[in-house]
Amino acid sequence: MYSEIIMDSLRLTTGSSEETEDLGFKIGTFLKTHGGAKTICLFGELGAGKTTLIKGIASAFNISKRDIGSASFVIVAEYDTLPPFYHIDLYRLEKDVDVEDTGIWEYIESDGISVIEWAERLDEIPENAITVRINLLGEESREIIIEGIDEKDWHNM
Ligand SMILES: Nc1ncnc2c1ncn2[C@@H]1O[C@H](COP(=O)(O)OP(=O)(O)OP(=O)(O)O)[C@@H](O)[C@H]1O
Ligand SMILES: [Mg+2]
Numbered sequence: 001m002y003s004e005i006i007m008d009s010l011r012l013t014t015g016s017s018e019e020t021e022d023l024g025f026k027i028g029t030f031l032k033t034h035g036g037a038k039t040i041c042l043f044g045e046l047g048a049g050k051t052t053l054i055k056g057i058a059s060a061f062n063i064s065k066r067d068i069g070s071a072s073f074v075i076v077a078e079y080d081t082l083p084p085f086y087h088i089d090l091y092r093l094e095k096d097v098d099v100e101d102t103g104i105w106e107y108i109e110s111d112g113i114s115v116i117e118w119a120e121r122l123d124e125i126p127e128n129a130i131t132v133r134i135n136l137l138g139e140e141s142r143e144i145i146i147e148g149i150d151e152k153d154w155h156n157m
Contacts, residue, residue, distance in 0.1 A: 010146040024056020039126045041119035044134035050117045084112035090121040
């Protein structure tokens with residue numbers, strides 16, 4: 001896995017879904033060991049690898065990656081872990097539904113960990129959120145840009 005730092009963000013490239021999962025696991029481990037951030041906002045087009053990354057994040061909380069699904073009819077999948085883990089996917093939200101009316105901010109503002117796919121649809125980025133942007137570079141390569149994790153903390157993990 002290749003990585004470099006641009007300004008205040010970490011930029012990495014992965015060459016397979018396994019590498020993206022491993023990166024997710026590292027983000028999950030960061031969340032568990034560093035207080036503060038408890039919301040992850042994911043940006044990126046269809047098939048970028050958001051759910052794949054979340055499988056890795058969830059595995060750091062002992063949630064089986066088989067249990068992490070893609071957008072179905074649920075907007076929030078809740079996992080009864082400690083802290084509680086919420087997988088929020090705004091993709092299925094109807095275009096004319098206001099995100100603010102769904103009640104998802106109650107999850108985001110709770111003490112649980114919230115991981116949000118299609119964060120583009122939020123009116124604002126939650127306070128102290130870590131943002132992850134995934135860009136398709138090729139069939140199996142992805143550019144992953146993380147903001148909100150201090151470079152030193154990341155490299156000391
Ligand atoms: N480096 C990579 N990282 C992540 N996924 C990859 C990579 N290379 C190939 N893939 C494949 O790309 C697909 C990513 O699908 P995934 O469901 O994670 O995307 P998504 O961003 O959640 O899409 P959606 O917007 O539909 O929810 C999977 O089929 C995965 O195997
Ligand atoms: Mg997805």
